[in-house]
Amino acid sequence: MMSLGPVETMSTEGEYDARIVAHPDGAEAWLAKAKLRLSRGDHQAGVEFAIAAASRAGAVPEAGRLLVEAAARAGDAHLLGLAAKCHLQLFPDDRETSVFQRLVPPRLLVPTPQDAEELDAFNQILASIRDRRPRRYGQLLQCLLALRPRSILEIGVFDGRNAADMIRAGGRTPAQTGALRYVGFDLFEEMTPEVHEKEFSKYPLSRAEIGHALSAFNQNHLLIQGYTQDTLKAFRQSPDAGPIDFVFIDGGHSEETIQSDWDNVALLMSEKTVVIFDDCYLNKVKELDGLGCNSLVERLARDPRYVVEMLPVHDSFDKDFGMLTIALVKVRLRPHGGALRRLLRINPWGRPATGRS
Ligand SMILES: C[S@@+](CC[C@H](N)C(=O)[O-])C[C@H]1O[C@@H](n2cnc3c(N)ncnc32)[C@H](O)[C@@H]1O
Numbered sequence: 001m002m003s004l005g006p007v008e009t010m011s012t013e014g015e016y017d018a019r020i021v022a023h024p025d026g027a028e029a030w031l032a033k034a035k036l037r038l039s040r041g042d043h044q045a046g047v048e049f050a051i052a053a054a055s056r057a058g059a060v061p062e063a064g065r066l067l068v069e070a071a072a073r074a075g076d077a078h079l080l081g082l083a084a085k086c087h088l089q090l091f092p093d094d095r096e097t098s099v100f101q102r103l104v105p106p107r108l109l110v111p112t113p114q115d116a117e118e119l120d121a122f123n124q125i126l127a128s129i130r131d132r133r134p135r136r137y138g139q140l141l142q143c144l145l146a147l148r149p150r151s152i153l154e155i156g157v158f159d160g161r162n163a164a165d166m167i168r169a170g171g172r173t174p175a176q177t178g179a180l181r182y183v184g185f186d187l188f189e190e191m192t193p194e195v196h197e198k199e200f201s202k203y204p205l206s207r208a209e210i211g212h213a214l215s216a217f218n219q220n221h222l223l224i225q226g227y228t229q230d231t232l233k234a235f236r237q238s239p240d241a242g243p244i245d246f247v248f249i250d251g252g253h254s255e256e257t258i259q260s261d262w263d264n265v266a267l268l269m270s271e272k273t274v275v276i277f278d279d280c281y282l283n284k285v286k287e288l289d290g291l292g293c294n295s296l297v298e299r300l301a302r303d304p305r306y307v308v309e310m311l312p313v314h315d316s317f318d319k320d321f322g323m324l325t326i327a328l329v330k331v332r333l334r335p336h337g338g339a340l341r342r343l344l345r346i347n348p349w350g351r352p353a354t355g356r357s
Pocket residue numbers: 154155156157158159160161162185186187188191195199201202203204226227228229250251252253257
């Protein structure tokens with residue numbers, strides 16, 4: 001068994017989250033979360049939070065070592081090679097440490113002609129996790145870097161900036177970024193003032209503009225135009241729909257549309273799939289009635305089929321009606337007999353984890 005250093009109990013994870021809310025640029029609480037999840041066998045989240053710590057740690061060697069350890073524990077040789085080479089660029093003497101001697105096979109440290117380009121891309125992804133604004137979006141990227149999905153589905157493409165960041169983080173290296181499958185749904189030119197108002201939405205760029213921008217670095221994207229109430233269902237029923245490993249639900253913001261999007265996405269999920277909802281409103285005011293994913297994710301948090309967790313970094317915006325604070329919520333299928341079964345249900349609403357949606 002590998003040593004992870006001191007590990008605190010699950011009940012302290014809320015305290016780490018509170019520290020992240022107070023100091024989103026600090027690495028320590030992310031490090032503690034990573035160690036905790038790894039100790040519980042939740043390797044995917046352990047790697048994700050180790051990435052979060054490494055992106056914020058600057059020249060603190062402990063974070064780089066933990067990322068190496070997490071990647072080894074998760075059995076992710078690709079990430080292990082990237083993280084190890086990246087760490088040794090800053091701390092070459094660490095090659096002799098027991099972490100490297102025990103966990104990093106020498107073949108992963110053999111220099112290749114792609115090293116400069118790949119390590120530069122890896123460092124850029126870490127920087128965008130730290131620097132991305134709105135801040136909560138960095139959490140999408142750290143999740144994607146950890147997951148290494150075969151495909152990304154985004155509901156609500158808007159200006160395509162997030163699509164580009166997500167494809168780069170999910171692909172990890174320029175070669176894989178070029179081939180990663182991305183499917184984006186939006187109304188594009190069909191957006192109207194009525195829908196804009198009803199869906200508490202934004203005006204998107206045209207489908208052609210976004211397609212052109214993505215083509216510069218990705219050759220495997222599909223942009224589907226129309227109401228997701230129709231288009232997502234048709235896509236889900238088509239023979240080339242799956243597998244979908246990562247989904248970001250950020251289209252129409254009416255409860256009705258979010259429910260319809262989820263109903264379709266839920267049928268595309270596998271044990272690997274991570275679904276992230278935007279628009280969990282932390283300060284409910286009457287202007288937000290009928291909007292956001294709150295009531296849906298509350299129901300999912302009580303459903304034993306799912307593991308639901310609110311991600312700690314959120315954003316606040318000054319609106320006409322007061323402050324709007326938005327969080328992301330992550331949903332995974334609860335693995336049968338897997339390590340996640342042993343995890344405590346993380347229920348941010350503090351209600352009993354019983355019942356079905
Ligand atoms: C908040 S923006 C998406 C932001 C984007 N995900 C990002 O991270 O930058 C919401 C998008 O959803 C689209 N949209 C709203 N309602 C929709 C619906 N019913 N069907 C399809 N797209 C919709 C809008 O056109 C808009 O581009």
